Amino acid sequence: MKTPTDQKPRICIAEDDNISRMLLTNMLTKWGYDVLALSDGQAAFEALSEDEGPRLALLDWVMPGMDGITTCQRLRTEFPRRTYYLLLVTSKTDDEDIVSALRSGADDFVAKPYSPHVLQARLEVGLRTLALQKSLAEYANRMETLAADRAAQLVHADRMSSLGILSASVAHEINNPASFISVNVQTLRSSWPSVQRVLSGEGADLDRKRAAALAVEMPDLLSEMEEGVTRIRRITSELRAFSRTDTSEVSPVDVIACMNKALRMCSARTKGFVQVRYSPPESLPMVLADALKLEQVFVNLILNASDAMEDSPVRQLEITLARVADTLQVRLQDTGPGVPPEKTESIFQPLFTTKPIGKGTGLGLHISRNLVEECKGTLDLLQAPGMGACFEVVLPIPPDA
Secondary structure: OOOHHHOOOEEEEEOOOHHHHHHHHHHHHHOOOEEEEEOOHHHHHHHHHOOOOOOEEEEEOOOOOOOHHHHHHHHHHHOOOOOOEEEEEEOOOOHHHHHHHHHOOOOEEEEOOOOHHHHHHHHHHHHHHHHHHHHHHHHHHHHHHHHHHHHHHHHHHHHHHHHHHHHHHHHHHHHHHHHHHHHHHHHHHHHHHHHHHHHOOOOOHHHHHHHHHHHHHHHHHHHHHHHHHHHHHHHHHHHHHHHOOOOOOOEEEOHHHHHHHHHHHHHHHHOOOOEEEEOOOOOOOOEEEOHHHHHHHHHHHHHHHHHHOOOOOOOEEEEEEEEEOOEEEEEEEEOOOOOOHHHOOHHHOOOOOOOOOOOOOOOHHHHHHHHHHHOOOEEEEEOOOOOOOEEEEEEEOOOOO
């Protein structure tokens, strides 16, 4: 059984002269080629256009209908990403004609009458060139895959960095409901022996009073504990969703809900530190996006604004969402020191950061812009009036939204 390396190289020849076509076919077959012999350029173009068609071709320049030059031009124009090696057979030898042929898409030419040895050598050059182009294409595909994997790793690393920044504050957020759950459990534990004695008929007056008081307090105690558990579950659920490594698909996304979730994620960082002014409209059109990635963008921008305002006497973050024509506009305006004009583009470059060493990775804004561009949108820094920085996310609204 033949292995792929044993397969004969395939070649398409287009020659309108029957005798020349037969001689070429016999000669190429003798040299070990799998020959597809055709009589005109149109038939050759159709054969070479097929997904599994030959990629090496020997075309007569002058043929009725579609000539060799036109065949080359159409293949290069209609299949620009395919690798072909196209040789023209011609009796024309003027420099101007040869230059015209090569610029029209031919890779080489063989002048009539040609030497079989020269033709064979030039076909071997074609095979080597096709093999090299195939290797380069495979290498480029591997590099694209590697780059895509690396980009996904960086996006996840940035997400983990945001979680690290939030971790101390999130622990405090969980500690509050956990504390009053603990207090209520202690209340129940201390009162339960009295309840047991009353239920067994052995309770004294003090036991009955304590059991009666507990019966009155029980709905509130259970309600508080349920509220605390719900709050903890919501926080941990959102943290787990935010930290997951799988990539969600692009789908209709409610940007208001996305921003609300990002603000809840960051509330532990902003509460008591930043005054957030946020009054979203009742509804906005959906946009096509990856909800998790869009949430990551908002979290990055909110945390960046909080960090920027750390030493500001007024710490206020104003968030506005609005429809503008056929786009959805999200703006985050802070009251920090702003960004110097000479750094307005540098801040979006990878590894550039204005934060102290150890506090910023220099990837957040770069990754955020890439994530927004994946949604066919833009992320820019606007020149804010007065003090502070204003970041704007603009997302296209689908025509049917």
